[in-house]
Ligand code: BES
Ligand code: MN
């Protein structure tokens with residue numbers, strides 16, 4: 162039997178196992194789900210062992226464990242390190258889901274005519290990292306594992322991979338490999354397969370604006386005392402100018418300007434702006450003047466308010482001049498922008514623009530660096546060849562707007578470029594209600610990953 166045949170014969174089993182994993186609500190951000198996050202780690206541990214991995218263990222950290230497993234068939238052969246995460250985003254707001262987030266169902270959609278699995282974590286990242294476990298199982302079952310393999314599946318990606326940093330730094334020997342393979346990103350479509358060659362970084366801030374020392378009657382004091390919500394809105398509005406350019410001094414200092422050719426190549430990727438607008442129900446796109454939508458997401462930094470609150474938001478009307486206003490503000494960064502430096506620039510600027518009538522505190526949350534991946538490596542060539550064999554088309558290199566902070570750590574600490582071989586679609590609703598993952602994407606992913614190993618063995622020995 163061939164690996165491909167094994168994958169085809171086991172489609173149903175592979176799917177039902179994934180559904181079991183998706184039933185575990187492993188939300189890392191919410192301590193309420195602590196036991197479930199551990200249960201997901203245990204599920205991954207058991208599935209690696211069953212697939213044939215050696216030295217499978219839960220590596221304890223100060224947070225959630227990292228699941229490790231390996232199969233070293235021959236130390237002379239190249240080694241692939243697979244990274245993924247078993248934790249998921251919170252599913253809130255539950256009422257916006259058409260079916261319960263941890264009770265997976267399969268439904269057809271316009272972009273997934275053959276069906277998609279609806280569940281939190283289906284695309285991000287359980288459905289994607291589990292493809293690697295299944296590809297490994299298929300290769301093992303056929304005694305056809307072309308390279309050594311190491312798995313590192315963590316449980317804190319969605320909360321900033323706080324403890325992975327130390328783990329990678331302390332376990333360089335254990336993690337030694339020739340390439341890192343990650344499926345936690347998007348592809349353009351099954352018709353236009355792509356490999357991600359860039360991810361943005363992230364700086365995430367919380368701000369608190371305080372006006373008077375208590376909530377006030379908005380009639381007695383309104384107009385005479387600063388309203389921190391009014392002030393916060395003005396401050397936020399001033400962070401972008403009329404060209405949607407960010408106004409924080411120094412913010413763009415290290416942002417790379419790309420050549421006309423590079424930008425043209427990016428914009429040559431298939432992208433249907435009308436379908437994009439239609440899918441989001443918007444009349445017009447928005448962003449930095451002078452850049453296309455692909456560029457705005459892929460190679461330009463941005464600033465967004467993720468949440469804003471304060472004052473009275475209950476039923477009816479309460480006339481109140483609130484004492485405090487809050488916002489969570491994130492900045493997506495591009496290569497060379499250091500997230501700690503940007504956090505400092507933000508803080509200094511935000512304090513500088515605050516009027517004397519309010520007090521401001523700024524607290525940084527987790528952040529991460531951007532990453533760009535070379536297309537001139539054995540890993541990229543192997544990914545491209547695997548895609549060509551599975552899809553009959555060359556891979557299109559794309560730059561994506563999301564962040565996987567660990568990628569730059571792999572480059573820095575292990576000297577390895579991650580190969581971002583993702584099979585989700587941008588419409589799969591990651592982090593949103595009704596997250597889903599195409600069943601066909603899942604199967605094609607498993608097949609492509611197995612092919613990657615075959616091609617990497619050749620490419621790495623050239
Ligand atoms: N898998 C995503 C990142 C992603 C999504 C990259 C889509 C490319 C396309 C990852 O799980 C994620 O959500 N990352 C966070 C950052 C993290 C520090 C919480 C993000 O991008 O918001
Ligand atoms: Mn992810």
Ligand code: MN
Nearest residue numbers: 250285319592
């Ligand atoms: Mn995510």
